[in-house]
Amino acid sequence: MEFLRPASWQEALAAKAEHPSAVPIAGGTDVMVEINFDHRRPDHLLDLNRIGELEEWETGEDTVRLGASVPYSKIMAGLRRELPGLALASHTVASPQIRNRGGVGGNLGTASPAGDAHPALLAGGAAVEAESVRGSRLIPIDDFYTGVKRNALAPDELIRAVHLKKASGPQQFSKVGTRNAMVIAVCAFGIALHPDTRTVRTGIGSAAPTPVRARTAEEFLAAALDEAGLWESRKAVPPAVAKQFAVLVAAAANPIDDVRGTAAYRRHALGVMARRTLGWTWEQYRGHGSEQGSTSCA
Amino acid sequence: MGITRTPTSLTQSEATRGGIGESTLRPDGTLKVTGEFAYSSDLWHEDMLWGYTLRSTVAHATIASIDTGEALATPGVYAVLTYDDLPTEVKHYGLEIRDTPVLAHGKVRHHGEPVALVAADHPETARRAAAKIRVVYEPLPVITDxxxxxxxxxxxxxxxxxxxxxxxxxxxxxxxxxxxxxxxxxxxxxxxxxxxxxxxxxxxxxQAFLGPESGLAVPAEDGGVDLYVATQWLHSDLRQIAPVLGLPERKVRMTLSGVGGAFGGREDLSMQIHGCLLALRTGKPVKIVYNRFESFFGHVHRxxxxxxxxxxxxxxxxxxxxxxxxxxxxxxxxxxxxxxxxxxxxxxxxxxxxxxxxxxxxxxxxxxxxxxAMRGFGAVQACFAYEAQMDKVAARLGMDPVEFRQINAMEQGTVMPTGQLVDSPAPVAELLRRVKSRPLPPERQWETTEGADVRALPGGLSNTTHGEGVVRGVGYAVGIKNVGFSEGFDDYSTARVRMQVINGEPVATVHTAMAEVGQGGVTVHAQIARSELGVTQVTILPADTRVGSAGSTSASRQTYMTGGAVKNTCEAVREKVFDLGRRKFGTYHPAWATAELLLEGGRVVTDGGEALAEIADVLEDEVVDLELEFRHRPTQAFDLRTGQGNGHVQYSFAAHRAVVEVDTELGLVKVVELACAQDVGKALNPLSVVGQIQGGTTQGLGVAVMEEIVVDPKTALVRNPSFTDYLIPTILDTPTIPVDVLELADEHAPYGLRGVGEAPTLSSTPAVLAAIRQATGLELNRTPVRPEHLTGS
CATH class of the missing domain: 3.30.365.10 (Aldehyde oxidase/xanthine dehydrogenase, molybdopterin binding domain)
Incomplete structure (x- = not known):
């Protein structure tokens, strides 16, 4: 195995062009596990740790451009207001040590349905900035996940950053695991209210071959909110609407039975999480309730 | 005033600092917390090779053929061994029944059984070479229940x-x-x-110990082998290893290296014989370290x-x-x-x-x-069931579950189902009273002025509830565990104690083969030596097979048994010191002949407190050095038809009250508090005692709500051999564990002590289950409880 250590982003792109099968490694929290378990034996590892700009983020007027290697702990600490859904999701990633190393680029590169960032990225409407020596492009998150642990990157492309709109409304993230910390998702759910566009976006993790949105549920909810004028009146969401939203979220999943949980439980749990997180975000939108569960850093 | 050595000699200890009853700190504590402690996986030898074990990929099959040719031809490979390479007629081992082949012979009987060994100059080379060994399996039907x-x-x-x-x-x-x-x-x-x-x-x-199986075997010039290994019982290993190697036991010299937890999982051999075989075959030191995945196949489970x-x-x-x-x-x-x-x-x-x-x-x-073997050893499974039954009966009778237990609680004088009389304190009702009388944690304890603290709620940081669907439950359980090896086993331990003067100060050296697996035995041995010999300086030698057997670090027995052996030998050494003193100074003071003598603060003193001589002056250049065996009361086998017999040495008791918050919609559980009360007879090191109780309690919590090796019933293959999918409690899953320690002396035991390590593992699980049942109203006849058991989905 060859270990490539480009000193700059341009060098990294050149290396990736020369060795398209090279596996990029940043925090190593996923790649190294794969290598240690011998699940993967790439010819080349492409170390991105010398490229400092990947660990930076820029906050514009409306958007955040989040470097692929910004560690989860920094997202939690520094972007809680701008990207509340992703900050909450980051808090559920593994342990403090792993959160200090891992970043969103790794989650996207691996594209495991169990990656904790995906539901928040889907709900937030992210775009993935991919680049190669041929040029740069933005891949909408909706088009990014193409199969089990597969994504839309071309072999010579690297993930440089993720672009996300700053939250224009409340966002939430919930994940079920059978332990109260440091646990891989049995299933997960993200929701973001976008009052500026009067839309709702969602993301489901670990309950389908890829991370998915619950589009029918989103459309149903947006329509229900619109029809009842709730965006303006900020009145409570009728329980029947919340219930139907939960049913539609559960229906959007396509889970399996595995050692972590049953398909039936996953559907059930997604419904519960959908109903609760809708409640939390809507209450916050109405001006009640706390911003989120107080999740001081553990 | 006359003085008996047990247990009133406790008063003696209080005069010497760092003696029994004090919470002296463990010498390994800081090293472990800072990551500096050398575990067996850190062993290193110049020019050493790395051993690797090829394991079966199927659970039950005949082996049609094994082709090692390509593996042997791999550059860097020094040896590839299969069953056919075993050097003697002894090709099996086992704790009680020698039924386990050193390497599979014609058949594999479970997933992950060792089939072949490779030694190479790099671990990766060994692993890759092993992958080139071609084993042809012919499947057999699997027996699974x-x-x-x-x-x-x-x-x-x-x-x-x-x-x-x-x-x-x-x-x-x-x-x-x-x-x-x-x-x-x-x-x-x-x-x-x-x-x-x-x-x-x-x-x-x-057992999920954090230090995976590992060791280093170094071939010696005399044809023997030196084995450094993390284990639980050096001499039991030795008895099983030597015949397979065709060596007399004296040529297999074992030294304990840093052990990263055991909990029963190191009672059986893992890499010991394999490492020695490879070392003797190649003439080079061989190190074997399992990774986490292999560790799940490298030791027995509960x-x-x-x-x-x-x-x-x-x-x-x-x-x-x-x-x-x-x-x-x-x-x-x-x-x-x-x-x-x-x-x-x-x-x-x-x-x-x-x-x-x-x-x-x-x-x-x-x-x-x-x-x-695993902490609790058969008593754990029973406790889970009989405590569920006790709650059910109480409910049917309309009685309070604690009161119902207290009505039926055993006490000193009770006769066990085996006919054995319980002849030391058995404060079962009192332990229950103590956990019940504690104030309960406040309701809705997750609420703060800034909203819900999710860390105090089911789901924790995963942010699944801010209080919705959460119902509290409270449950109780109590258990009984035996201490020491039972059923007529000749259970003994050996301690060698030397006393001499170094730089003008009396120093005690304690040498045992006790495996320190994290229980704190070495700390306690030093405390005992200080108390019994009145010295400040105690050296604990590394555990090895140059001294007699210490028995296993299991069955809650080591403080009783090897602690007892250290005490016993110290007492004999002390008598020798008194003899020396009498010969040297007896004529100067009549008390040498008439008074009860003690060693205290570096001096020989009378029980009246009068100092007779400095120990250093008594010893001068003399070295007192004794190695003695210590035995507990003999036990009997259980009758094979009626089960009658005085089978056990001692019983230990713990009770728990569990307070849980259950998210009844998602089926997630947060254990808020697990209060424990336990009788320990005498706490030789109170801090260690509380640590043992909290650790045992947490291990019991683990199997209540998350820990389970999942085996496919169709294939008998293990489905979750990793810490990603075999979950053990994190600190966020570990509740407050208030501990109430009783000290009711058992007059048969050294210092009156009662083995501590296992009892808290018993009652913790059923207490949590009882609390979840109370919160959900569900029957829950299975542990661990999974979310889908609580949601019905």
């Missing part, structure tokens, strides 16, 4: 058994069966106003069990009878199964008075992973 094991046409897991249990089992796929019959359960049942029965399932728990219980009681809350049947899955090899059966049977009804019982416990041979 009682029905498939005992079917008339069942494939035998072991053909031609000749062990001493085969004569009394109904089927060769039963390792051992122990009935216990006392009184007349049928007649007593007729007196019962309520009869409650239930069937319970206990999942397979793993027996999963199915348990059937029937309890009867009269209207006024007196138990009339208990009938039970406990089926333990021993997996492919016997390991400690026979002893686990004896424990499960003899402790099956719990710490209660029941005169009429009909009990049966047995262990199966199956193609599931081998199961053996």
């Amino acid at each position: 009682e029905a498939s094991a005992t079917a008339p046409d069942a494939v035998l897991v072991h053909d031609g058994r000749e062990d001493h249990h085969i004569g009394h089992v109904a089927h060769p796929n039963i390792v051992h069966r122990q009935p216990i019959l006392r009184g007349d359960a049928d007649r007593a049942a007729a007196r019962a106003d309520v009869v409650v029965s239930g069937e319970y399932v206990f999942g397979m728990q793993d 027996h999963p069990a199915r348990l059937w219980y029937e309890h009867g009681a009269t209207r006024d809350g007196k138990l009339t009878h208990v009938r039970c049947r406990i089926v333990l899955d021993g997996g492919a090899y016997a390991s400690a199964s026979p002893a686990v059966v004896g424990n499960a049977a003899s402790l099956s009804i719990g710490p209660y008075v029941v005169d009429d019982v009909d009990i049966e416990a047995l262990a199966l041979y199956t193609n599931n992973p081998p199961c053996g």
Whole structure:
């Protein structure tokens, strides 16, 4: 195995062009596990740790451009207001040590349905900035996940950053695991209210071959909110609407039975999480309730 | 005032700092916390090779062929060994029954069984070479449960058994069966106003010690081998290793290296023989380290069990009878199964008075992973079931579950189902009273001025609830565990103690073969030596086989047994010091002949407190050096038909109260508090005692809500051999554990102490289950509880 250590982003792109099968490694929290378990034996590892700009983020007027290697702990600490859904999701990633190393680029590169960032990225409407020596492009998150642990990157492309709109409304993230910390998702759910566009976006993790949105549920909810004028009146969401939203979220999943949980439980749990997180975000939108569960850093 | 050595000699210790009863700090504590402690996986030798074990990918199959040619031809490979390369006629090992092949012979009986060994100059080379060994398996039907094991046409897991249990089992796929019959359960049942029965399932728990199996074997010039290894009982390993190597035991010199936890999982051999074989074959030092994945296949687990219980009681809350049947899955090899059966049977009804019982416990041979020793050893599975039953009976009687237990609680003078008299304190009712009388944690304890603190809620940081769907439950349980090796086993421990003057100061040196696996034994040995010999400086030598056996670091026995051995030898050394003193100074002071003498603060003093001489002046250049064995009271085997016999040395008791918050919609559990009360007889090191109780409690919590090795019932393959999917509690899952320590001396034991390590693991699990049942109203006859069991989905 060859270990490539480009000193700059341009060098990294050149290396990736020369060795398209090279596996990029940043925090190593996923790649190294794969290598240690011998699940993967790439010819080349492409170390991105010398490229400092990947660990930076820029906050514009409306958007955040989040470097692929910004560690989860920094997202939690520094972007809680701008990207509340992703900050909450980051808090559920593994342990403090792993959160200090891992970043969103790794989650996207691996594209495991169990990656904790995906539901928040889907709900937030992210775009993935991919680049190669041929040029740069933005891949909408909706088009990014193409199969089990597969994504839309071309072999010579690297993930440089993720672009996300700053939250224009409340966002939430919930994940079920059978332990109260440091646990891989049995299933997960993200929701973001976008009052500026009067839309709702969602993301489901670990309950389908890829991370998915619950589009029918989103459309149903947006329509229900619109029809009842709730965006303006900020009145409570009728329980029947919340219930139907939960049913539609559960229906959007396509889970399996595995050692972590049953398909039936996953559907059930997604419904519960959908109903609760809708409640939390809507209450916050109405001006009640706390911003989120107080999740001081553990 | 006359003085007896036990237990009033405790007063003596208080004069010497760092003696028994003090919470002296462990020498390994800081090193472990800062990551500096050298574990067995850190062993290193110039020019060493790395060993790797090829393991079976199927659970039950005949081996049609093994082709090692390509592996041997790999550059960097020094040796590839299979069964055919074993050097002597002894090709099997085992704790009690030698049924485990060193390397698979013609057949594999479980997933992950060692098939071949490779030694190479790099671990990666060894691993890759092993992958080139071609093993052709021809599948056999898998035996996975009682029905498939005992079917008339069942494939035998072991053909031609000749062990001493085969004569009394109904089927060769039963390792051992122990009935216990006392009184007349049928007649007593007729007196019962309520009869409650239930069937319970206990999942397979793993010890999940953090330091995986590892060791270093170094070939010696005399043809022998020096083995450095993390284990639980050096001499038991030695007895199994030497014959396979064809070496006399004195040529296999073992030294304990840093052990990263054990919990029973190091009682059986792992890499010991393999490492030695490779070292002797290549003439080079060989290191073997399992990774986490391999570790799940490298040691036995806790027996999963199915348990059937029937309890009867009269209207006024007196138990009339208990009938039970406990089926333990021993997996492919016997390991400690026979002893686990004896424990499960003899402790099956719990710490209660029941005169009429009909009990049966047995262990199966199956193609599931081998199961053996784990903290609690057969008593854990039974406690989960009988405590569930006790709650059910109390509910049927409309009684408070704690009061119902107290009515039936055993005490000193109770006769066990085995006929054994409980002849030391058994404060079962008092332990329950203590946990019950604690104030409960406040309701809705997760609420803060800034909103819900999710860390205090089910789901924790995963942010699944801010209080929605959360219901509190409170549950109680109490358990009984034996201490020490039982059923007539000649259980002894050896301690060598030397006393001499170094730089003008008396110094004691303690040498035992006790495996320090994290329990704090070395700390306690130094405390004992200080108390008994009145010295400040104590050197604890590394544990090795140059001194006699210390027995196993298991069965809650080491403070009792090797602590007892250190005390015993110290007492003999002390007498030698007194003799020396009498010879030198006897004529100067009559007290040398007439008074009771003590060693205290570096001096010989009378029990009246008068100093007679400095120890240094008594010893001068003399070295007092003794090695003595220490035994507990003898025990008896259980009668194979009736189960009668004084089988156990000592009993220990702990009670728990669990307070849980259950997210009833998502089926997630947060254990808020697990209060424990335990009688320890005498706390030699109170801090260590509390640590043991909190650790045992947490391990019990683990198997209540998350820990389980999942084995596919169709293939007998392990589905979750990783810490990604075999979950153990994190600190966020670990509740507040207030501990109430009682010290009611057992007059038969050194210092009156009672083994501590296991009892808290028993009652923790059923207390959590009882609390979840109270919160959900569900029956929950299986542990661990998974979310889908609580949501019905």
